[in-house]
Amino acid sequence: MSIDNQSLISRVRAHIPRQDLCEMLRLVRLLFRVSQSSGYRHKVFxxxxxVARFDPNHAALMMGYDFHLTADGPRLIEVNTNAGGAYIAWLSEQQAGTSTRSALSNRFKRRLLNSFLQEWQDFSAADEPLKRVIIMDENLDQQALFLEMIGFRDWLCENGIDAHVASPEDLQVEADGVYFNAEKVDLIYNRHCDFFLETEPMQELKKAYLTAQVCLSPNPFAYGLLADKRRMVLWSDPESLDNLGLSARDTALLLKVVPPSSLLSGQDEGDLWSRRKKLIFKPVTAFGGRGVLLGKGITRKRFADLDPETTLVQQLVPPSVETSTEGQEYKMDVRLFVYRNHLLGVGARLYQGQVTNMKTAGGGFAPVSIV
Structure with a gap:
């Protein structure tokens, strides 16, 4: 796949301290372990x-854990169940010339393929090979990472798996499964942002998912456990963590790396307003930076209009900065691509502006060096 887009792939190399990478990995593995515990599930269910309490008995493809790097180590910004950009990040390494210090080597493809095969094996509990995959999203021609989906499709086909990119409307749900062009679908790689399958186009697929007629990955179960922004309230609250029976070391890691987070409801609005410049406000159901408001720029009216039940208030963690050889500065966030508790690869997104975006000339996914 060839991508020529000045805002998708950056030529500026990003640098991640090895110590920070190790701490990010420790947090990822801890969160996965916690998410598997009955006490945690009892707390969040x-x-x-x-639909998010239904356990499909498999995990979630391509989880993304996003971090900002600080002088005191990494800070978790959010978790995604439909994290895009892994293939773009891999391409950025290839275009830059992969070295032994590359953070996203060719092992990424092998690990990623194994995750697809493992998902199918866990779902089917049989020896049947994975035959057909649909890469699914809505409004395909409007997706910024549509070319990445095409790249995944071609790569899966090269590995002997029949793959197609489709929208929910392209799928036919029958009593015995989900079909595309009259051929039965084994696995849907779900890039759609209807995380709880609530919209009308997803209703038939929701029925198929709940009756185990198709392997949907990622899925509402994984989203509810890890990617729902409300989970960050629990992860940053000492009292809630105490009730989970974690070790002192695990609790300390969570409280260090997860910024203090709370829902707006029940908070002292006067106190929040006085501290707003050190806060960021996020709609819990939004994605991709939509609706995110920096406290330093919020007006009184906009603040008063925030929905207390669906607004996450989080301590602001400014991103680190990478500088190009020409002296151009870019903000950076780091994304760990993960399957279960296994690292697939590391990506870094460079951008300018208030929130992460894929519209900055010279920005995008950058080649990464671990230093």
Whole structure:
């Protein structure tokens, strides 16, 4: 796949301290372990819709854990169940000339393929090979990473798996499964941002998912456990963590790396307003930076209009900065691409502006060096 887009792939190399990478990995593995515990699930299930409490007995492809790097180590910004950009990040390494210090080597493809095969094996509990995959999203021609989906499709086909890019409307749900062009679908690599399958185009697929007629990955179960922004309230609250029976070391790691987070409801609005310049406000159901407001720029009216039940208030963690050889500065966030508790690869997104974006000339996914 060839991508020529000045805002998708950056020529500026990003640098990540090895110590920071190790700490990010420790947090990722801890969160996965915690998410598998019955105590944690008992704690979060009451906040989740029924579809997110259904356990499909498999994990989630291409989880993304996003971090900002600080002088005191990494800080978790959010978790994604439909994290895009892994293939773009891999391409950025190839265009830059992969070295032994590359953070996203060719092993990425092998690890990624194994994750697809493992998902299918866990779902099917049989020896049948994975035959057909649909890479699914909505409004395909409007997706910034549509070319990445095409790249995944071609790569899967090269590995002997029939793959197609499709929208929910392109799929036919029958009593015995999901079909595309009259051929049965084994696995849907879900890039759609309807995380709880609530919109009309997803209703038939939701039925197929809940009756185990198709392997949907990622899925509402994984989203509810790890990517719902409300989980960050629990992860940054000492009292809630105490009730999970974690070790002192695990609790300390969470409280260090997860910025203090809370829902707006029940908070002293006068106190929040006085501290707003050190805060960031995020809609819990939004994605991709949509609706995110920096406290330093929020007006009184906009602040008053925030929905207390669906607004996450989080301590602001400014991103680190990378500088090009021409002296151009870019903000950076780091994304760990993960399957279960296994690292697939590391990506870094460079951008300018208030929030992460893929529209900055000279920005995008950058080649990464671990230093």
């Amino acid at each position: 009451p906040d989740l819709p029924e």
